[in-house]
Amino acid sequence: MTEFIVPALGHLIEPWNIILMVAGLTGGIIVGALPGLTATMGVALMVPATFAMNPTSGLIMLGAIYVGAIYGGSNSAVLICTPGTPSSVATTFDGWPMCKAGRADFGLYTSLVSSAFGGIIGTVGLLFLAAPLARFALNFGGPENFWLCLFGLSTIAVMSSDNMMKGVLSGAFGILISTVGLDPNAGIPRFTFGYYPLVQGIEVIPAMIGLFSFSQVLYLIGSHKPFIAEFTPTKGAFMQVTRELATKCKVVLMRSSLIGTLVGMLPGAGGEIASIIAYNESKRWDKHPEKYGKGSIEGLASSESANNAVIGGALIPMLTLGIPGSAVAAVILGALMAKGIQPGFKVFTTTGDLAYAFIFSQFAVNLLMLPVGYLLAKVMAKLLSIRLTFVAIAIVMLSVIGSYAIRNNMLDVWIVIIFGVIGYFASRVSLDTGAMALGIILGPMIEENLGKCVDISKSLDGSVFDVFFASNITIILMLMTALSFVTPLIMNKRKKRRNAACACGTPKEDGHA
Amino acid sequence: MHKGVSDIAAGGFIGGVALLFLPETIALEGVSAVLPKLLVFGMLLGSAYLIALGVVRKVRSGEAEEEGEPTAMSRIFIIGAGSIAYVLAAPVLGFYVSSFTFLFIMATILLKHDGSKAKAAVLNVIFAVLMCLVVWGGFDVLLSVPTPPGILF
Numbered sequence: 001m002t003e004f005i006v007p008a009l010g011h012l013i014e015p016w017n018i019i020l021m022v023a024g025l026t027g028g029i030i031v032g033a034l035p036g037l038t039a040t041m042g043v044a045l046m047v048p049a050t051f052a053m054n055p056t057s058g059l060i061m062l063g064a065i066y067v068g069a070i071y072g073g074s075n076s077a078v079l080i081c082t083p084g085t086p087s088s089v090a091t092t093f094d095g096w097p098m099c100k101a102g103r104a105d106f107g108l109y110t111s112l113v114s115s116a117f118g119g120i121i122g123t124v125g126l127l128f129l130a131a132p133l134a135r136f137a138l139n140f141g142g143p144e145n146f147w148l149c150l151f152g153l154s155t156i157a158v159m160s161s162d163n164m165m166k167g168v169l170s171g172a173f174g175i176l177i178s179t180v181g182l183d184p185n186a187g188i189p190r191f192t193f194g195y196y197p198l199v200q201g202i203e204v205i206p207a208m209i210g211l212f213s214f215s216q217v218l219y220l221i222g223s224h225k226p227f228i229a230e231f232t233p234t235k236g237a238f239m240q241v242t243r244e245l246a247t248k249c250k251v252v253l254m255r256s257s258l259i260g261t262l263v264g265m266l267p268g269a270g271g272e273i274a275s276i277i278a279y280n281e282s283k284r285w286d287k288h289p290e291k292y293g294k295g296s297i298e299g300l301a302s303s304e305s306a307n308n309a310v311i312g313g314a315l316i317p318m319l320t321l322g323i324p325g326s327a328v329a330a331v332i333l334g335a336l337m338a339k340g341i342q343p344g345f346k347v348f349t350t351t352g353d354l355a356y357a358f359i360f361s362q363f364a365v366n367l368l369m370l371p372v373g374y375l376l377a378k379v380m381a382k383l384l385s386i387r388l389t390f391v392a393i394a395i396v397m398l399s400v401i402g403s404y405a406i407r408n409n410m411l412d413v414w415i416v417i418i419f420g421v422i423g424y425f426a427s428r429v430s431l432d433t434g435a436m437a438l439g440i441i442l443g444p445m446i447e448e449n450l451g452k453c454v455d456i457s458k459s460l461d462g463s464v465f466d467v468f469f470a471s472n473i474t475i476i477l478m479l480m481t482a483l484s485f486v487t488p489l490i491m492n493k494r495k496k497r498r499n500a501a502c503a504c505g506t507p508k509e510d511g512h513a
Numbered sequence: 514m515h516k517g518v519s520d521i522a523a524g525g526f527i528g529g530v531a532l533l534f535l536p537e538t539i540a541l542e543g544v545s546a547v548l549p550k551l552l553v554f555g556m557l558l559g560s561a562y563l564i565a566l567g568v569v570r571k572v573r574s575g576e577a578e579e580e581g582e583p584t585a586m587s588r589i590f591i592i593g594a595g596s597i598a599y600v601l602a603a604p605v606l607g608f609y610v611s612s613f614t615f616l617f618i619m620a621t622i623l624l625k626h627d628g629s630k631a632k633a634a635v636l637n638v639i640f641a642v643l644m645c646l647v648v649w650g651g652f653d654v655l656l657s658v659p660t661p662p663g664i665l666f
Contacts, residue, residue, distance in 0.1 A: 030651075034651070165559060165562065165563060165566075166523055166563070168559065169523070169527045169556060169559045169560070169563070172527075172552050172555055172556050172559070173527060173530060173556065175548070175552055176530070176531075176534060176549065176552045176553065176556065179548060179549050179552070183544075183545040185544045185545065186543060186544055186545045188541075188545050190537065190541065190545060190549065191534060191537055191549075193537075214596075217592060218589050218592065218593065221585070221588045221589055221591075221592045221623065222584040222585050222586065222588055222589040223584070223585075224583060224585065387624065389619075389620065389623045389624040390620065390624070390640055392592070392623075393592075393615070393616055393619045393620060393623070394616070394644055396592070396596050396599070396615070396619075397612050397615070397616060397644060397648065398648070400599070400600065400603070400608075400612075400661075401608070401648060401652055401658065401660060404608075404659075404660065404661050405652070405658040405659065408659050410600070410603070410604060410661060413600050413603075413661070414600065417596055417597060417600060420596075421593065424589075425522075425526065426523075426526075428514060428519075428522075429514065429519045429520075429522040429523040429526065430519050430523065431523050431526070431527075446548070447548045450547065450548060451544050451547075454544050454547065455544075
């Protein structure tokens with residue numbers, strides 16, 4: 001490894017590569033911030049451009065776009081409650097309330113610093129843990145992935161601890177919606193209601209745009225506010241946020257980044273799952289979970305650090321085993337192979353300078369993201385000084401083009417409208433749109449892996465439960481899921497007892513609770 | 514909204530969706546049926562529970578409607594209907610013509626300007642043209658993202 005460090009660092013300080021990093025980051029952040037344009041789309045669009053470059057420069061630029069796009073999604077999540085990428089769904093939970101409270105700059109800077117931190121931790125993982133962790137990830141089959149998804153879904157319990165039934169039903173609604181279209185196991189079309197285009201299923205991103213963006217348009221237009229939020233930039237906000245993150249959120253940032261790195265390694269499990277699991281864990285371990293969803297800096301930090309840490313994690317199996325951990329990693333893998341570079345152990349030996357230049361560029365990109373993201377955040381915050389009606393109408397237009405761009409299909413535009421109305425109605429009757437989104441995202445993975453478990457059980461002449469209890473990883477995940485559902489119930493019960501004790505003026509009981 | 518009414522409405526919505534999926538779910542067989550059946554029956558049970566809970570809450574507490582943020586339902590209806598018309602018009606008029614029309618009409622109806630009507634109209638036209646230009650430049654030219662094609666334009 002050591003013999004490659006100097007040449008790799010040499011590649012990194014070449015002016016052309018620095019320009020590519022800055023350009024990739026800027027483009028990535030803008031693509032990520034635009035609802036409907038995903039990191040995958042941004043990276044895929046730039047792959048042909050990299051064919052004219054040498055492999056190292058091309059790979060560095062694609063990596064920069066990936067990092068920028070995942071962070072960029074948080075800008076629209078904070079400013080207009082529209083997750084720019086699916087990875088930023090959990091960012092809306094606290095980012096948007098922060099913006100509504102007039103603290104948009106705090107939200108943007110928290111996302112920026114947390115994303116950079118998460119990205120760096122993910123890259124450290126990529127550098128040192130690539131080989132052993134990639135081997136561990138290979139132990140995840142159908143049963144393990146099924147329980148990992150259920151563990152992710154248990155977030156619902158935490159998200160809606162005040163009304164768990166509504167949260168669970170919202171999640172079930174989301175999963176049911178995800179079953180529309182071809183069954184992932186048998187390939188049978190379901191729930192098309194005689195309308196053929198529905199065979200393709202309900203695309204996740206238009207549904208997210210509808211639930212979080214179009215529903216917000218309805219909410220904003222229905223409110224009597226002249227602007228999205230009152231916003232006066234606070235002097236020294238960036239330093240204040242950095243200090244707060246460095247003192248209060250050390251553990252949150254580290255835990256969420258590690259979750260992101262680990263989840264990133266699992267094929268198919270991307271930033272959206274990592275950020276939701278990290279958010280869930282931060283809330284569960286926090287002494288004041290009630291502040292989450294109301295503009296908590298910890299909530300925002302956990303979501304953003306986790307989704308950027310996924311990048312390093314997703315690149316681990318891609319570089320070492322040729323198994324991409326995410327869709328973007330798959331595109332980068334394609335670009336690598338187009339250059340005649342075969343992933344695997346040889347990447348770190350015969351083309352070691354390229355592999356390490358790429359890994360080191362991830363460190364550099366995450367550090368460069370601080371000044372680039374800071375400048376862009378300042379520009380984007382200006383959005384809040386535009387009249388609310390203008391912004392709301394413009395969001396409708398962006399939602400239309402963003403959703404159409406995914407499959408060039410007008411069905412996706414209708415999905416935005418329908419899910420927007422559902423999202424607005426849901427928020428009026430306290431159904432949980434976050435849980436709905438989670439159900440739609442995790443639904444296909446749950447069903448596919450459940451199908452695998454059923455197949456395994458049939459081949460073993462046993463029941464699905466035999467399959468579940470056959471692996472230690474599954475048992476641990478089952479226990480964690482059960483704990484995740486039960487903890488908020490116990491906490492709620494305790495809280496109620498404590499409140500009752502306080503109301504009666506009998507503090508003695510408090511100690512027994 | 515009163516908590517009881519909110520529970521009844523939420524239960525009704527979830528139950529309605531489950532009923533919509535029920536006939537096809539019953540017809541499904543094999544591994545394709547496992548998850549949908551679990552979900553639909555679970556949702557029906559849950560919705561019945563929520564409706565019952567809502568009725569009990571409404572009967573027990575005769576409390577008045579909870580005060581929330583005032584909502585202008587007429588404005589929500591206008592933007593909702595306008596968006597539907599916009600999506601219907603896009604495949605006929607083309608994306609940019611329908612977008613310009615949508616932006617201009619919605620801004621004219623929903624935005625209250627302080628100045629004269631002529632000044633407001635000019636401002637709304639500038640807004641609509643600017644948005645179309647930004648989207649065209651960003652999506653169409655730079656990123657080559659396709660927009661809905663129209664029959665007429």
